Amino acid sequence: MIELINRATNFANRTAIVSNQTAFTYQQLLNASAAIAHHLLNGAKDLAETRVVFLVPPSFEYVATQWAIWRAGGITVPLCTLHPLPALQYVIEDTDAAILVVSPEYKDLLALLAKERKMRLLLITDLMDGSTSDLPAVALDRRAMILYTSGTTNLPKGVVTTHQNIQFQIETLVNAWEWEQADHILNILPLHHVHGIINVLSCALWSGACCEFLPKFDATKVWQKLSGGQLTLFMAVPTIYFKLIAFWEAASSEEKERLSQGVKALRLMVSGSAALPVPVLEQWKAISTHTLLERYGMTEIGMALSNAYRTERRPGHVGLPLPGVQIRLVDTDGKDVKETGEPGEIQIKGPNVFKEYWRKPKATEEAYIDGWFKSGDVAIFNNGMFKILGRDSVDIIKSGGYKISALEIEDVLRRHPKIKECAVVGIPDKEWGEVVAASLISDDKNLDFDAIKQWLKELLPTYKIPRKFIIQAELPRNTLGKVTKKVLKAEFE
C-alpha cells in the first residue's frame, strides 16, 4: 500500500503542484497518474518491479509519472536532465529498464537507444488521457526507486529503496520539521537525488502541502519567490545559499531591505547535502534572520541527523539522530567512540537504510558491518551534538551538493588520446564546497584545457567537469606507487 498516494484523497481539492505557473490539485495528480499507470501496464496486472526510467524535468508531469510507476508496481528510475547521452545510457543499461517515459524534447536523444534495447518509449504528453484500469496492490517491502550515486568505484551504483524505506524517510522528516497542509515549498533541486525527491517533494505531498517548481536554479527567480509572501519553507545545498547571498549583496539598499523583509515570513530554511560553512550560516542569518537548519543525509539512508526545529541549531553541527534512526561512531579499530569525543565513522541502522545496491550483492555486503551501514563520513560527538569532520576517502568529491567520484573522471580522462595518465582531486572552494581539479600527464606541453573540457562535455555532466588543470611531469606517488592525492591537492592549493 503506497501511503503517500493513498493520503492524496484526503487533500483532493488542495493544490499539490505549481509548475509552469499552473496549479494542479491532488485530484489532478491522482487522475493523471492513474492514466499513465494504465498505459505503463498496457494490459498487464502488475509491473512487478519492472524498471521504468523517465526523463522529465521537475514539473507536474514528473510527479504524475513517478506516482504512476509506483501505482503500476514498477520501480522509478529518474534520469538527470543535465546528463549527456553516455551517462543516461549507463543508467538505462545498468537497470535493464524495459520502459522509458520522456518529455517530447528528449525523444530524439533517446529514440535510437530505446529501439536498440527494444524498450517501450512513451511520450508523457500521450499518456495523460483519462484512461483507467485496475491497479495492483503494492506491498511495502517491494522495491520502489533506484537512484544513482557515485562511490569509491569508478562507476555509479544504483541505490535501491523500498516503499517502506521511502515512507519512513518521509515520515521522520515530516514529524521533525512539523510539516503541515498550509506549507508551500519551492523546489529548485534536481529530481534524481533524495534531497529534491524526498525532503522537498515527497514531504510536501505527504502533508497535503504545495510544492512549486522552478525548472532550475536561478537566483533572481528564487529571491522573487522567497520575498513574495507565499512560501513557508525552503531547502537547498550550501552553494545555493552562497549564490543567494551574492545576489543580495549586489542589490541596491532598498532592494536589500525588501528582500530581507520578504524572506522573514518563511517558517523554516534548511541546508544540507554538503557541509554548511559557518560564515554562510552567519551571513544568511544577518540577511534573513533565519538560522539555517543543517541536517545530514545520504542517498543510501535518506536523512539521519538533524538540528532541532524548535530548540538549538548549532553552527557547524548536524544535530542528533532523527527519531527511529540509530547512529554510532566507530574508529578504525572498530571501537564505538561516540562518548569519548574521538573521531569515528558514522554508521547507521534503521528503517531508513536502503535495501541494496542494484545487482551488486558484493558491494551491498561490503557496505555493512554487523548490520550497520558504513557511511564513509567521519564525525565527532561534541558536547551533545554530531559534527562532521570530512570523509574517509579522498576519491569522493562534493561539489555544489553533487557527489562525484574522482575515479570515474580519471577513467574518462584516460580515454583522451593526448592524456597518458591523470589524477583527480577536490579542492576546497567557498562557493562550490569543492571544485574538481585534474593533474594530467601528456606529451603535449601546450595541451588546450578548454578543448579537453569541451571533449568531456559529451561524456560527463557539467558538474563533473574539472575546473582546474595542471600538467605534471609525473604524478606524486608513495613508495608503493600509489598516487598521493593529499600531496596533489596541495599542488593546486
Ligand code: MLC
Ligand atoms: C556548475 N558550474 C560549476 C559547477 N557546476 N562550477 C564549478 N563546480 C561545479 N560543481 C558552473 C557551470 O560550468 C557554469 O559556468 C555555471 O557554473 C552555471 O552552471 P549551471 O549548470 O547553470 O549551474 P547552476 O544551475 O547554477 O548549479 C548550481 C546548483 C547545482 C548549486 C544549483 O549544482 C545543483 O542543483 N546542486 C544540487 C545538487 C543536489 O541536489 N544534491 C543533492 C544530492 S543528495 P559558466 O562559466 O558556463 O557560467 C545528497 C544527500 C543529502 O547529497 O544529504 O541531501
Ligand code: AMP
Ligand atoms: P549523496 O551520496 O549524494 O547522497 O551524498 C551524501 C553525502 O553528502 C554524505 O555522505 C556526506 O558526505 C555529504 N553530506 C550530506 N549532508 C551533509 C552535511 N550537512 N554536512 C557535511 N556533509 C554532508
